[in-house]
Amino acid sequence: MSGGQLLPSTLVRGIEQLEPMPVTAQRLVALMQGEDVSLVKIAELVEFDQAIAASVLRLARSWAHAGSRPPETVRDAVVRVGTVPLLNLVLGEYLVRLRTAAPLYDLSEDELWAHAAAAQLAVRALMQECPSAHLPMIATTAALLHDIGKLVMSRCLNTSVDIIVRHAREQHVTFVEAERQLFGVNHAAVGAAIAVEWQFPDAVTDAIARHHDPHLGTSTPVLDAVVIANMVAKNIGMGLGAEGFNLAVDSECVNRLGLDFTRFARVCLQTDTWLRELRIQASAMRKPTTLHG
Numbered sequence: 001m002s003g004g005q006l007l008p009s010t011l012v013r014g015i016e017q018l019e020p021m022p023v024t025a026q027r028l029v030a031l032m033q034g035e036d037v038s039l040v041k042i043a044e045l046v047e048f049d050q051a052i053a054a055s056v057l058r059l060a061r062s063w064a065h066a067g068s069r070p071p072e073t074v075r076d077a078v079v080r081v082g083t084v085p086l087l088n089l090v091l092g093e094y095l096v097r098l099r100t101a102a103p104l105y106d107l108s109e110d111e112l113w114a115h116a117a118a119a120q121l122a123v124r125a126l127m128q129e130c131p132s133a134h135l136p137m138i139a140t141t142a143a144l145l146h147d148i149g150k151l152v153m154s155r156c157l158n159t160s161v162d163i164i165v166r167h168a169r170e171q172h173v174t175f176v177e178a179e180r181q182l183f184g185v186n187h188a189a190v191g192a193a194i195a196v197e198w199q200f201p202d203a204v205t206d207a208i209a210r211h212h213d214p215h216l217g218t219s220t221p222v223l224d225a226v227v228i229a230n231m232v233a234k235n236i237g238m239g240l241g242a243e244g245f246n247l248a249v250d251s252e253c254v255n256r257l258g259l260d261f262t263r264f265a266r267v268c269l270q271t272d273t274w275l276r277e278l279r280i281q282a283s284a285m286r287k288p289t290t291l292h293g
Helices: 009-017 023-032 039-045 050-064 074-081 083-098 109-128 138-144 148-155 163-170 177-182 187-197 202-210 221-235 253-258 261-286
Strands: none
Touching: 009 039, 009 148, 009 187, 023 039, 023 083, 023 187, 039 074, 039 083, 050 187, 050 261, 074 083, 074 261, 083 109, 083 138, 109 138, 138 187, 138 202, 138 221, 163 202, 177 187, 177 261, 187 202, 187 221, 221 253, 221 261
16 A cells, blocks of 8 residues: 555654644544444543534534434534544544645645545535445545645655646656655655554545556545545635646546536535535634623
């Protein structure tokens, strides 16, 4: 697996110095890996993080079906939401705190975040549009984190985006291949190394590692979903940066997912709609509020 690729020492140190993954996320990953961690214990952690607790309650209440009673406590909300959506919520808050520009890719801090959010939403849209693909919920996590390697690459490599763009143009290669030729690794390999460090499931690590491979050979639904989600995010203008569309995609991904042009267009439209709603919610949450009682 590409997640086991040797990295330059500078990038290894960059991963080690990355802000620790939240304890709640660590416990959720352990739970997903079959370790003896209960949702009750995780709920106790969430209760001490006011921002996450509020987000979990809001999410659980938005999911309440007509006639069902919305959850009143954080513990009820955690059980209602479930493991993977809760993990995505915690990781989403973590990425917001990490929010930084990635000049090596000509991406502002907002563009990098928006691309990750759009990719996660695109997987949700794929689940809705292609139910026969049976995409697992963990694919949304892989999509959210698929470009996290760009954070470490931008922090640790003392070089310019112009060098990568010029190399890609002169050598007639993709942007990601130019990264590999210049630095020995690309951001996908670095992202996979982060996933290994954080002990994420193999399916997540594999999807991050190979989402830019032009010929996947043996694939998985998670990997196929992340490849297409990356394209959806770019098609709605999120995270184009210096790479733009200078990338290669295994065309068999769309066949395995059962996508055609019309379905792809609907996925793009739904993703764009959800992202606009997410931006409105995020903006509202940043406004000061007065608490009563």
